[in-house]
Amino acid sequence: MGLIFTMHSNAVDGSPSCEDLNTCLGRLPRFIARVQVQLRPSVLDPAGEATRAAASRLGVNGLQKLRIGKAVELELEAESAATARQQLSLLCDRLLANPVTENWSLELEELAP
Amino acid sequence: MTIGIVVFPGSNCDRDMAWALEGCLGLASRFLWHGDTDLAGVSAVVLPGGFSYGDYLRCGALARFAPLLKEVQQFAERGGPVLGICNGFQILTEMGLLPGALTRNRDLHFRCEPCELRVAPGNSQFLKGYAPQALVQFPIAHGEGCYQCDPDTYKALDQGGQIVLRYTKNPNGSQGDVAGLSNAQGNVLGLMPHPERACDPLLGGTDGRLLLQNLLS
Numbered sequence: 001m002g003l004i005f006t007m008h009s010n011a012v013d014g015s016p017s018c019e020d021l022n023t024c025l026g027r028l029p030r031f032i033a034r035v036q037v038q039l040r041p042s043v044l045d046p047a048g049e050a051t052r053a054a055a056s057r058l059g060v061n062g063l064q065k066l067r068i069g070k071a072v073e074l075e076l077e078a079e080s081a082a083t084a085r086q087q088l089s090l091l092c093d094r095l096l097a098n099p100v101t102e103n104w105s106l107e108l109e110e111l112a113p
Numbered sequence: 114m115t116i117g118i119v120v121f122p123g124s125n126c127d128r129d130m131a132w133a134l135e136g137c138l139g140l141a142s143r144f145l146w147h148g149d150t151d152l153a154g155v156s157a158v159v160l161p162g163g164f165s166y167g168d169y170l171r172c173g174a175l176a177r178f179a180p181l182l183k184e185v186q187q188f189a190e191r192g193g194p195v196l197g198i199c200n201g202f203q204i205l206t207e208m209g210l211l212p213g214a215l216t217r218n219r220d221l222h223f224r225c226e227p228c229e230l231r232v233a234p235g236n237s238q239f240l241k242g243y244a245p246q247a248l249v250q251f252p253i254a255h256g257e258g259c260y261q262c263d264p265d266t267y268k269a270l271d272q273g274g275q276i277v278l279r280y281t282k283n284p285n286g287s288q289g290d291v292a293g294l295s296n297a298q299g300n301v302l303g304l305m306p307h308p309e310r311a312c313d314p315l316l317g318g319t320d321g322r323l324l325l326q327n328l329l330s
Contacts, residue, residue, distance in 0.1 A: 043261055044286060046221050070170075095178075098171055098207065100214040101261060 028077040030111040031084045037097045037104045038069035072096055075111075084108060114329050117145045117155030119185070119201075121176055123164030126198065126309060130161045133309035137319075138326055147179040157194040157328040158185050160201025162254070162307060172215060172257050173203035182208060194238060194328055195301045199255055202293075202303035211294050211303045212270065213262030219286025223256040227317065228306055229281045230292050235274035236299035239327045249320035251306035253284060258305040260287040260294075273297060278304055 039045050045067050052066040078084035088106055097104040116134055120127050127144060134140040145153060147165075152158065165176035176182065182204070189195045189210055197205040205211045218224060232247045234240035243249070262270070267288060270276050278293030285305075293304030308321025 042263070043216065044219065044259065046217050046219055046259075046286075050221055095174065096170065098174065098214050100206070100212075100263075101216060 028079060029081075029113070030075060030077050031081065032109050032111055033074045033076065033084070033088055034107045035072040035074065035088070035092055035096055035104055036069060036106075037072065037092075037102050039067055040101055040103055043101045069102075070096075081108060081110060114141065114156045115154070116140060116142045116157045116159060116328050117152055118142055118159045118161055119147060119179075119181060120144045120161075121147045121163070121165035121179065121200075123167065124161050124200070125163035126161040126200075126307065127163070129307075130159055130198075130309045133312040133321070133325060134328075137312040138322060140326070140329060145181060147176070147181050150180045150184065152181070152184050152188060157196070158188060159328070160185070160195070160197040160204050161309075162199030162201060165200055165204065168200070168203075171203075171207065172200060173205075173207040176200075176204045177207040186210065189296075189301050192298065192300050196239060196328060197301075197303040198307055198309065199258075199305055202305055203257065205301065205303040210301050211296060212266050213260055213288075213291075213294070215257050215305070216259045216261055217257050218255070218259050218284070221256075223254075224258070224284045225254040226252065226284070228253045228284060228292070230278045230306060231281055233274065233277050233279070235277050235295060237277045237295040237302055238299050238330055239295075239302045239324050240277055241327055241330060242323050248281065250311065250318050251304075251308050251321055252310045253306045255285070255305055258285040258287065260289075260291040260305075262288065270294065277302070278306070 048066045048068045052063050055063050085108055092104040118127050118130050131142050134142045203215045206214050227250050230249050232243045234243050275295050276291055277295045279290040280292045283290045292306055295302050308324045310316055311318045311321035
């Protein structure tokens with residue numbers, strides 16, 4: 001791993017002839033993704049309601065809505081942003097969220113090579 | 114004729130089920146490990162209560178990908194009897210064999226108590242012999258038994274006679290007091306209450322016996 005990183009750094013600093021760094025190194029682009037899973041608006045959220053009640057006991061008043069979801073952070077390698085998005089959409093639809101009760105959204109960012 | 118009981122990491126009603134089947138009813142059963150890929154020729158499958166894979170993400174969400182469940186899915190699609198109790202019901206909804214989802218109880222409490230249910234047998238093979246509108250008592254023991262689905266699905270289930278068990282006093286906030294659902298064909302039943310805990314008079318009642326006997330009907 002250390003060796004790869006060194007090559008990588010050297011290539012950035014000293015090898016302008018290698019335009020696509022990942023191709024030069026035989027590595028796929030890396031992406032970082034954040035998936036937000038939220039309950040659908042029509043679904044009861046008793047945990048959110050209980051938390052809202054606790055907030056007022058803390059003295060934080062005026063909370064009209066508190067809905068609890070999940071955040072999932074992922075890193076993956078994929079040929080392109082489109083491929084990464086496709087893979088992650090499958091993951092969200094089939095595993096991370098249950099479409100019966102939950103919606104999801106995805107933020108995707110390519111990590112600098 | 115043998116009844117297969119699927120064992121997941123975290124199942125805790127698998128042995129109760131084996132006792133109810135063999136000790137109370139004299140029906141042969143065997144355990145099937147979730148990692149196996151073969152149903153070993155069983156005539157019916159039970160997904161027992163308890164937990165599975167820590168129930169991370171959602172109850173039943175990871176169990177659905179267990180190797181054996183591919184076989185269970187095909188077995189159900191061929192008309193084989195599949196009964197999911199408690200966590201087993203949650204797994205059936207995650208697998209898509211039954212619609213909807215089971216979510217946190219309305220009051221956030223884990224409810225463990227006897228529960229009265231009204232039976233509407235429809236064409237469920239598991240409820241043959243129960244009189245329509247019969248009242249039975251099965252215990253419940255769950256924290257995530259609040260049944261939810263979208264209004265169109267609910268209407269279709271209701272009109273199709275698939276809501277075969279309803280609570281008479283809703284303990285968890287379930288839509289339409291749903292306690293148990295059948296698939297349209299009648300060979301898959303999912304329910305939150307535990308019929309295997311209602312098979313021995315020592316436990317306070319035997320209303321669950323007929324349901325389990327119907328595994329092999």
